[in-house]
Amino acid sequence: MTILVEQLDSEIGAEEKKVPAEETDLVLLDGGFVVPGANSFGQTFRDYEVDSARQKGVEEFYRTNHINQTYDFVKMMREEYGKLNRVEMSIWECCELLNEFVDESDPDLDEPQIEHLLQTAEAIRKDYPNEDWLHLTGLVHDLGKVLLHPIFGQLPQWAVVGDTYPVGCAFDESVVHHKYFEENPDYNNPAYNTKYGVYSENCGLNNVMMSWGHDDYMYMVAKENNTTLPSAGLFIIRYHSFYALHRAGAYKHLMNEEDIENLKWLKIFNKYDLYSKSKVRIDVEKVKPYYLSLIEKYFPAKLSW
Numbered sequence: 167m168t169i170l171v172e173q174l175d176s177e178i179g180a181e182e183k184k185v186p187a188e189e190t191d192l193v194l195l196d197g198g199f200v201v202p203g204a205n206s207f208g209q210t211f212r213d214y215e216v217d218s219a220r221q222k223g224v225e226e227f228y229r230t231n232h233i234n235q236t237y238d239f240v241k242m243m244r245e246e247y248g249k250l251n252r253v254e255m256s257i258w259e260c261c262e263l264l265n266e267f268v269d270e271s272d273p274d275l276d277e278p279q280i281e282h283l284l285q286t287a288e289a290i291r292k293d294y295p296n297e298d299w300l301h302l303t304g305l306v307h308d309l310g311k312v313l314l315h316p317i318f319g320q321l322p323q324w325a326v327v328g329d330t331y332p333v334g335c336a337f338d339e340s341v342v343h344h345k346y347f348e349e350n351p352d353y354n355n356p357a358y359n360t361k362y363g364v365y366s367e368n369c370g371l372n373n374v375m376m377s378w379g380h381d382d383y384m385y386m387v388a389k390e391n392n393t394t395l396p397s398a399g400l401f402i403i404r405y406h407s408f409y410a411l412h413r414a415g416a417y418k419h420l421m422n423e424e425d426i427e428n429l430k431w432l433k434i435f436n437k438y439d440l441y442s443k444s445k446v447r448i449d450v451e452k453v454k455p456y457y458l459s460l461i462e463k464y465f466p467a468k469l470s471w
């Protein structure tokens with residue numbers, strides 16, 4: 167597949183043009199971006215309204231996710247999983263563990279997760295050959311989905327995958343299937359349901375509690391195990407599912423200067439995360455030596471998870 171990025175600056179803030187999937191194979195986006203017009207099910211990417219069996223499952227996923235992700239729940243999960251006392255393993259071992267999982271929140275992909283990791287990383291590598299940290303970020307960004315595994319207590323999908331959003335302040339309308347938040351106990355709690363809630367203007371995303379899932383968990387793992395990935399890589403890992411921010415531009419009032427800088431890279435990354443999803447398989451054995459060399463450069467041999 168081809169994803170062209172002309173220039174970092176011209177891309178920032180570019181909105182995508184909606185062209186019906188059947189009209190063209192490739193959709194031209196502002197900023198010189200060329201992406202496929204349809205996902206592997208023949209539908210436009212991230213269309214949460216289309217009527218299909220897979221979409222019904224996705225909607226049910228978001229219903230349970232929105233009801234259960236409360237401020238208290240997130241606090242508890244952060245404390246529990248922040249202990250990193252479950253297992254010692256390498257990055258590659260974790261990639262292999264993900265082989266068995268399919269993400270129920272994803273309308274665009276029903277392949278095992280390891281395929282998605284390599285598809286993302288390889289698509290970035292093609293267009294940004296010199297940014298090896300970004301290739302590796304592609305490989306590791308979804309490793310937190312290992313929380314689905316019995317070793318980690320086999321968390322339900324609603325506590326691991328899907329888009330993320332801040333808790334402790336009002337849920338923005340741009341979050342997919344927003345209506346299901348009405349059944350979240352925080353929805354009617356005056357401490358948590360105003361624009362700022364427990365936060366203050368430009369407090370920085372680092373001080374914001376995001377709904378619990380694979381992003382925040384993998385960020386913790388990478389940081390606590392002293393990765394040498396740059397700050398933009400860690401930011402991508404932590405906020406790549408925060409579509410309300412990087413797609414819809416909501417919650418900007420919580421960002422600080424550093425977040426604004428890092429968001430530029432997240433927007434670039436997102437194109438590869440999303441549009442590289444396809445049925446085209448990557449030859450794992452062929453690319454493995456390259457990724458092992460990157461893992462060695464940026465991570466310890468074994469990490470605490």
Ligand SMILES: O[C@H]1[C@H](O)[C@@H](O)[C@H](O)[C@@H](O)[C@H]1O
Pocket residue numbers: 269271272273308327328329330406407408409
């Ligand atoms: O369904 C997907 C999937 O869970 C991704 O890993 C996540 O990053 C996206 O935000 C979400 O929409």
Ligand SMILES: [Fe+2]
Pocket residue numbers: 307308380406407
């Ligand atoms: Fe993800």
Ligand SMILES: [Fe+2]
Pocket residue numbers: 282286307308439
């Ligand atoms: Fe992903």
